[in-house]
Amino acid sequence: xxxxxxxxxxxxxxxxxxxxxxxxxxxxxxxxxxxxxxxxxxxxxxxxxxxxxxxxxxxxxxxxxxxxxxxxxxxxxxxxxxxxxxxxxxxxxxxxxxxxxxxxxxxxxxxxxxxxxxxxxxxxxxxxxxxxxxxxxxxxxxxxxxxxxxxxxxxxxxxxxxxxxxxxxxxxxxxxxxxxxxxxxxxxxxxxxxxxxxxxxxxxxxxxxxxxxxxxxxxxxxxxxxxxxxxxxxxxxxxxxxxxxxxxxxxxxxxxx
Amino acid sequence: xxxxxxxxxxxxxxxxxxxxxxxxxxxxxxxxxxxxxxxxxxxxxxxxxxxxxxxxxxxxxxxxxxxxxxxxxxxxxxxxxxxxxxxxxxxxxxxxxxxxxxxxxxxxxxxxxxxxxxxxxxxxxxxxxxxxxxxxxxxxxxxxxxxxxxxxxxxxxxxxxxxxxxxxxxxxxxxxxxxxxxxxxxxxxxxxxxxxxxxxxxxxxxxxxxxxxxxxxxxxxxxxxxxxxxxxxxxxxxxxxxxxxxxxxxxxxxxxx
Numbered sequence: 001x002x003x004x005x006x007x008x009x010x011x012x013x014x015x016x017x018x019x020x021x022x023x024x025x026x027x028x029x030x031x032x033x034x035x036x037x038x039x040x041x042x043x044x045x046x047x048x049x050x051x052x053x054x055x056x057x058x059x060x061x062x063x064x065x066x067x068x069x070x071x072x073x074x075x076x077x078x079x080x081x082x083x084x085x086x087x088x089x090x091x092x093x094x095x096x097x098x099x100x101x102x103x104x105x106x107x108x109x110x111x112x113x114x115x116x117x118x119x120x121x122x123x124x125x126x127x128x129x130x131x132x133x134x135x136x137x138x139x140x141x142x143x144x145x146x147x148x149x150x151x152x153x154x155x156x157x158x159x160x161x162x163x164x165x166x167x168x169x170x171x172x173x174x175x176x177x178x179x180x181x182x183x184x185x186x187x188x189x190x191x192x193x194x195x196x197x198x199x200x201x202x203x204x205x206x207x208x209x210x211x212x213x214x215x216x217x218x219x220x221x222x223x224x225x226x227x228x229x230x231x232x233x234x235x236x237x238x239x240x241x242x243x244x245x246x247x248x249x250x251x252x253x254x255x256x257x
Numbered sequence: 258x259x260x261x262x263x264x265x266x267x268x269x270x271x272x273x274x275x276x277x278x279x280x281x282x283x284x285x286x287x288x289x290x291x292x293x294x295x296x297x298x299x300x301x302x303x304x305x306x307x308x309x310x311x312x313x314x315x316x317x318x319x320x321x322x323x324x325x326x327x328x329x330x331x332x333x334x335x336x337x338x339x340x341x342x343x344x345x346x347x348x349x350x351x352x353x354x355x356x357x358x359x360x361x362x363x364x365x366x367x368x369x370x371x372x373x374x375x376x377x378x379x380x381x382x383x384x385x386x387x388x389x390x391x392x393x394x395x396x397x398x399x400x401x402x403x404x405x406x407x408x409x410x411x412x413x414x415x416x417x418x419x420x421x422x423x424x425x426x427x428x429x430x431x432x433x434x435x436x437x438x439x440x441x442x443x444x445x446x447x448x449x450x451x452x453x454x455x456x457x458x459x460x461x462x463x464x465x466x467x468x469x470x471x472x473x474x475x476x477x478x479x480x481x482x483x484x485x486x487x488x489x490x491x492x493x494x495x496x497x498x499x500x501x502x503x504x505x506x507x508x509x510x511x512x513x514x
Binding site: 060127152215249 | 305317478502
């Protein structure tokens with residue numbers, strides 16, 4: 001693949017751009033390349049229109065740059081990979097064992113149920129354990145320790161037409177220096193209420209006969225909670241076989257041997 | 258959020274675009290909106306440059322359309338969510354129990370080890386079980402049944418700077434009508450070799466003392482394989498509490514009660 005940056009070469013003015021693009025395409029074909037890529041800074045977007053006239057399409061764009069591509073291998077169908085397809089959400093089951101209480105919030109928006117878990121989106125490059133600890137701290141002011149994963153939900157056609165993988169994690173709250181359970185502080189502008197609810201009260205809610213209150217996924221998650229953390233999906237860090245790539249977490253069921 | 262499509266309104270010609278955009282922004286602020294969005298067809302990309310001059314940036318783009326946004330609420334930091342952050346990969350552990358053989362491939366590109374599992378990327382909107390069955394069929398011609406998930410690896414800074422969630426799945430091969438194990442057929446142009454390898458031979462390979470042959474993640478996965486499918490992460494379909502949203506699969510460890 002060949003990258004062309006309009007701003008990197010003075011010869012890319014509007015009058016000569018299409019000619020240069022066609023010459024690049026011809027050279028790429030001659031070299032056995034299968035696709036041509038162009039990166040265009042947003043302030044030179046007039047080149048995007050010109051490239052589109054030559055058969056280029058948007059591959060992706062973010063901030064101040066767009067990446068366009070054109071598949072030029074007429075003998076095979078395009079192998080250009082799709083851009084990212086998923087966002088990753090995290091949900092936090094934070095239970096204080098000694099008082100049998102679960103940390104709950106009510107958001108200012110999107111309340112499908114009276115109380116819900118602290119949730120949020122993982123940021124680009126963030127590990128799941130980092131993301132869920134950060135979200136709990138932001139939404140409730142409670143510091144926690146990641147213990148394991150209880151379940152992963154897969155949904156499609158979420159915002160911007162992409163898909164969502166939602167990891168429900170088990171966490172332990174960190175107690176104050178005097179051993180007491182800290183009071184949650186709801187995040188300003190985002191969270192209407194944050195509180196410790198009795199686990200029994202929460203379980204009654206998700207198991208309710210009322211279709212407007214019950215929560216089938218959280219019913220299952222609470223069954224998994226009751227099994228104990230030893231049964232949760234565990235986080236292990238393993239080295240990669242790809243040259244230069246860092247070690248990565250692998251999540252799997254407990255090994256009994 | 259307000260969407261403006263330059264092609265939807267004849268008043269959006271280049272000479273009046275900036276004025277119309279500023280008027281829209283003012284109206285949006287007046288309505289208490291926090292952001293303005295513009296969708297621009299690729300063949301009208303000259304409007305992108307004009308919008309960038311008014312403070313808009315690319316949010317995302319694909320095919321023949323770009324979406325730009327501008328956060329206009331000066332009292333709060335931007336809550337515009339990032340576009341998709343992840344691609345989803347699938348790997349297939351296809352073991353024929355009666356012959357104790359595992360389905361392996363060697364790709365034409367990216368061979369970090371002599372043999373590897375059939376792998377690939379889930380397409381947009383595809384469930385994990387659909388994706389892994391499709392990839393095995395494409396790469397080897399073998400029909401399979403999804404059984405469960407053995408592990409999930411999370412890596413960052415993969416192609417286009419995004420992250421990757423790689424789900425290693427356990428599958429059973431479908432036998433021919435006469436009960437025999439079908440011969441794999443390597444995918445033309447992608448796969449150099451596809452074959453049934455003895456599970457013992459494969460395990461010796463991933464457990465090798467040779468750093469160029471051993472595979473730490475697959476060592477762990479083979480330990481999980483040996484535990485038996487009853488211990489794998491299971492797929493359950495549960496209804497959603499979000500109005501209008503379809504049921505979604507939830508993946509979790511087996512419930513023992």
